[in-house]
């Protein structure tokens with residue numbers, strides 16, 4: 001199969017490319033390196049060093065020859081997007097090329113605009129390019145469980161049945177997103193669903209939980225490591241706790257710590273996406289999948305990381321910080337996640353084992369984390385934004401010239 005990975009240079013994109021190549025598929029990647037640039041912009045870096053893209057490609061080309069190709073460019077440039085999709089003609093497009101950080105989108109107006117512009121316009125260009133060149137291709141779009149928010153109701157998988165004034169219907173499950181970033185994903189979902197209806201495109205919209213870990217089966221040597229962010233803006237909660245534990249920084253639980261989310265190991269996230277590639281929806285179908293394995297409260301996770309770190313002699317402590325975010329700190333959470341299991345997904349990783357591996361991997365790069373220790377608590381206050389990070393310039397949209 002021909003697989004196009006949008007955002008190949010990122011945490012999940014790189015790991016997915018390694019796995020798809022190992023299966024014998026032909027992979028084409030694109031990236032504008034915005035993740036590298038945004039993390040640099042806020043003054044941080046990946047705890048685990050990663051090679052520049054040219055070296056990454058050299059390594060893959062030595063192993064896989066012309067089964068791997070790469071194009072540097074931006075999805076908001078519709079000529080670029082049309083060109084790559086029109087020439088490669090993928091069977092499946094995995095769209096991971098979005099600004100992925102909720103705190104980043106909350107810094108100030110310029111970062112909100114950048115996030116929504118980049119994510120929504122980039123996705124519109126992808127669906128137009130699909131319509132023009134590969135209408136039978138399968139778009140696998142990375143959304144987020146955060147689209148649903150925390151509604152104090154059971155969360156269905158994309159759609160729900162309702163009865164209203166005597167009539168029954170199936171309607172999209174309501175979205176109650178909690179950041180400008182999460183709303184950008186809701187806007188994408190609406191646009192992709194409409195494109196499926198309008199032009200008969202096929203798409204799987206993944207409502208993915210929080211992904212953690214440093215390893216997959218293919219990440220076997222340092223040249224194949226994927227990035228690992230630990231700063232307040234790009235690091236996610238389990239990954240941050242592990243990085244904090246290795247340098248003796250208190251694990252930062254925000255507020256009461258009763259925030260509950262769905263979680264998935266990196267290896268299992270790659271497995272899920274690969275199952276979806278193998279099992280496309282019908283023509284014209286817009287399919288929604290809730291993709292996570294287990295749910296945890298963030299305070300419970302801190303205890304878990306502390307317990308495993310202590311066994312390794314790291315002596316971790318936990319600190320409850322005033323919550324910089326605007327979110328419920330205690331709430332009901334129960335979300336369906338059955339469809340992937342029906343397609344054959346079985347979780348292969350246990351969270352405690354993955355935390356142990358992460359702590360070992362991060363201990364090898366302890367100095368890099370310690371150097372950027374001030375990045376652990378930048379404190380972007382969601383209600384008021386941050387005044388310490390410079391304005392972000394929003395790239396103009398490049399319209400098609402054909």
Ligand code: USQ
Pocket residue numbers: 100101102103143144145146147208209210211235236237238240252253254255257259261262298325327
């Ligand atoms: N949290 C802490 N301490 C920390 C960091 C986070 O208590 O040091 C709490 C947050 O307040 C929040 C929860 O942990 O309640 C999750 O925060 P997060 O930063 O791990 O994840 P989030 O901002 O929700 O976003 C991440 C990814 C995003 C993805 C999303 C999936 O950055 O791309 O869409 O997870 S989900 O959370 O299911 O929406």
